[in-house]
Amino acid sequence: MDGIYDLDGVKNIILVASAKGGVGKSTTAINIATALNQLNHNIGILDADIYGPSIPKMLGIREKPKISEDKRFIPIEKFNMKCMSIGFLIDQKTPVIWRGPMIIKALKQMLHGVVWDGVDTLVIDLPPGTGDVQLTLCQKLKISGVVVVSTPQELALIDAIKGINMFKKLNVPILGIVENMSYLKTKSGDIIDIFGKGSVEKAAQKNTINFLGDIPIDKKISKNSDKGVPYLIDNSETDAGKKILEIAKVINKNLNNDKI
Numbered sequence: 001m002d003g004i005y006d007l008d009g010v011k012n013i014i015l016v017a018s019a020k021g022g023v024g025k026s027t028t029a030i031n032i033a034t035a036l037n038q039l040n041h042n043i044g045i046l047d048a049d050i051y052g053p054s055i056p057k058m059l060g061i062r063e064k065p066k067i068s069e070d071k072r073f074i075p076i077e078k079f080n081m082k083c084m085s086i087g088f089l090i091d092q093k094t095p096v097i098w099r100g101p102m103i104i105k106a107l108k109q110m111l112h113g114v115v116w117d118g119v120d121t122l123v124i125d126l127p128p129g130t131g132d133v134q135l136t137l138c139q140k141l142k143i144s145g146v147v148v149v150s151t152p153q154e155l156a157l158i159d160a161i162k163g164i165n166m167f168k169k170l171n172v173p174i175l176g177i178v179e180n181m182s183y184l185k186t187k188s189g190d191i192i193d194i195f196g197k198g199s200v201e202k203a204a205q206k207n208t209i210n211f212l213g214d215i216p217i218d219k220k221i222s223k224n225s226d227k228g229v230p231y232l233i234d235n236s237e238t239d240a241g242k243k244i245l246e247i248a249k250v251i252n253k254n255l256n257n258d259k260i
C-alpha cells in the first residue's frame with residue numbers, strides 16, 4: 001500500500017471516528033450513510049472497526065461475501081448500500097491481536113480487493129481511538145473528510161479532541177463533530193439532558209471545527225441496530241430521524257461545494 005491510493009469511481013471517502021467505543025459511532029455511520037443514500041449518493045460502507053466490527057449485524061447481514069472472477073470480494077448489498085467488513089475476514093469468536101502489518105494487509109484487501117464498482121461515496125467506520133487503522137487510511141487515501149462522533153460527557157470529549165488534533169496533523173479535512181445521545185425527550189415532551197448540554201458544540205467552536213448537530217437518545221435507535229435495519233429507514237419523521245437527515249445534508253453540501 002504505497003503512495004496515495006485512489007479507488008476507481010469513488011468520489012468521496014468519509015471517515016467516521018470516535019475517541020471511545022460505545023458512543024454510537026457505528027450507528028451514526030450507518031444512519032448518515034442511509035441519509036446520504038436518500039440524497040442520491042451511491043453508498044459503500046466499509047467497516048474497518050477491527051476491535052468490534054458491528055456493521056454487518058446492524059445491516060442484518062448473515063452471509064459472507066462471494067468472490068468475483070478476478071478474485072475480489074463482492075460487497076454485500078443491503079438497503080441499497082454495498083457493505084464490506086473486516087468482520088468477514090476474521091473469526092469474530094477468536095480475539096485477534098492485529099499487529100501493524102496485518103492491519104495494513106487487511107485494509108488493502110478491503111479497499112482494493114473489493115468490487116466497489118458503482119459506489120461514489122464510501123463511508124468508513126473506523127475503530128475508536130487513534131491507532132494504525134486511522135494512520136494508514138489517512139496516509140494512503142485521499143479522504144474527503146472526517147465525521148467525529150462524541151457523547152456530551154467531558155471525558156468522551158477530551159479524547160475526541162485528541163482525535164481531531166491527530167486528523168489535523170495528518171492534514172485530513174474535518175467535516176465536523178456530531179453530539180450523539182445528546183438528550184432524552186419524554187413522552188410529555190420534556191427534554192432531559194442526561195449527560196449535560198452543549199459541551200460538544202462549545203468544544204467545536206473552541207477547536208474551530210464544524211458542529212454538525214445533535215442526535216437524541218431514542219430506544220428505537222438501539223432496537224433497530226439489533227434487528228439489523230438502519231434507524232432512518234423507518235424513522236425519518238422522528239426527532240432523531242430529522243436530525244440525522246439535517247446532519248447528512250450539511251455533509252452533502254460540504255462535499256458537493258468542494259469546501260473540504
Ligand code: ADP
Nearest residue numbers: 021022023024025026027216217218221222225
Ligand atoms: P460505537 O460504534 O461507538 O462503539 P455503537 O454504534 O455500536 O457504538 O452504539 C452502541 C450502542 O448504543 C448500540 O446498542 C446502539 O444501538 C446504541 N445507540 C447509539 N446511538 C444511540 C442513540 N442516539 N439512542 C439510543 N441508542 C443509541
